Amino acid sequence: MADKIKDAKIIFVVGGPGSGKGTQCEKVVAKYGYTHLSSGDLLRAEVASGSERGKTLQAIMQKGELVPLDTVLDMIKDAMIAKAGVSKGFLIDGYPREVKQGEEFEKKIGAPCLLLYIDAKGETMVKRLMKRGETSGRADDNEETIKKRLDLYYKATEPVITFYTSRGIVRKIDSELPVDEVFGHVAKAIDDLK
Numbered sequence: 001m002a003d004k005i006k007d008a009k010i011i012f013v014v015g016g017p018g019s020g021k022g023t024q025c026e027k028v029v030a031k032y033g034y035t036h037l038s039s040g041d042l043l044r045a046e047v048a049s050g051s052e053r054g055k056t057l058q059a060i061m062q063k064g065e066l067v068p069l070d071t072v073l074d075m076i077k078d079a080m081i082a083k084a085g086v087s088k089g090f091l092i093d094g095y096p097r098e099v100k101q102g103e104e105f106e107k108k109i110g111a112p113c114l115l116l117y118i119d120a121k122g123e124t125m126v127k128r129l130m131k132r133g134e135t136s137g138r139a140d141d142n143e144e145t146i147k148k149r150l151d152l153y154y155k156a157t158e159p160v161i162t163f164y165t166s167r168g169i170v171r172k173i174d175s176e177l178p179v180d181e182v183f184g185h186v187a188k189a190i191d192d193l194k
C-alpha cells in the first residue's frame, strides 16, 4: 500500500463540525486536482446503501458519536487504493478524529505532510450547522446532536492538533473569514509544500 501512494501528498483536514472543512476541500479539488476523501461522506454513502453495516453506522452518527476506528480507516484506505497512481494528493477530511486514528493511519497507509487546522469559534460553528441543517437533510444537524459533536471535538480531536503541532506540520487557518479569504490561506499553505 505505502509504495503505491508514496509520491502523493497526504493532507489531513481537521476542524470542528461546521468549521468549513468540506467547503475548503471543494475549492482545493478545483484548483489543485487533489482527491477529496471525507470520512463523513464515505460513512453516509454506506448508510445510503441500506446495508446492515450502514444501519449500525446510522445509529451511531445520529447520536454524534464516533464510529469504530477500523470501519473508517478501511473505507479511507480502499478509497485511496482506488485512486493510487492517478492522484497527486489526498485531502483526508474529518480524519483523524482522535490521536489513535492518526497513529493507525500512519501504520497502515503513510505519513501526512501537512495538517490544515480549520479554526472557527464554537458559536460560529453552531450557527453554521443550524443553517446547514435547514437544507442538508443530515440526521446530525440538529441542536442536540450538534452540541454533542462539539463537545466530542474539543475532547477527542483537539489533542490531534497538539500531537501534530509537535511535528511541525500544522497550519492554522482562520475560518471566521469569508470563504474566498479562507481559501487564500489554505492555498498558501499548500503552495508552501513545494
Ligand SMILES: Nc1ncnc2c1ncn2[C@@H]1O[C@H](COP(=O)(O)OP(=O)(O)O)[C@@H](O)[C@H]1O
Pocket (backbone or CB within 6 Å): 015, 016, 017, 018, 019, 020, 021, 022, 023, 024, 128, 129, 131, 132, 175, 176, 177, 178, 179, 182
Ligand atoms: N468561511 C465561511 N464563512 C461563512 N460560512 C461558511 C464558511 N465556511 C463554511 N461555511 C458554511 O458553514 C457550513 C458548514 O461548512 P462545511 O464545509 O460543511 O463544514 P464541515 O465540513 O467542517 O462540517 C456550510 O453551510 C458552509 O456553507
Ligand SMILES: Nc1ncnc2c1ncn2[C@H]1C[C@H](O)[C@@H](COP(=O)(O)OP(=O)(O)O)O1
Pocket (backbone or CB within 6 Å): 016, 017, 018, 021, 022, 038, 039, 040, 041, 043, 061, 064, 065, 066, 067, 068, 069, 072, 093, 094, 095, 096, 097, 101, 140, 149
Ligand atoms: N474519522 C471518523 N471516526 C469516527 N467517526 C467518524 C469519523 N468521521 C466521521 N465520523 C462520523 C461521526 C460524525 O459525527 C459523523 C459526521 O462526520 P462529518 O461529516 O465529518 O461531520 P462534519 O463535517 O460536520 O464535522 O460521522
Ligand SMILES: [Mg+2]
Pocket (backbone or CB within 6 Å): 021, 022, 038, 040, 094
Ligand atoms: Mg464536512
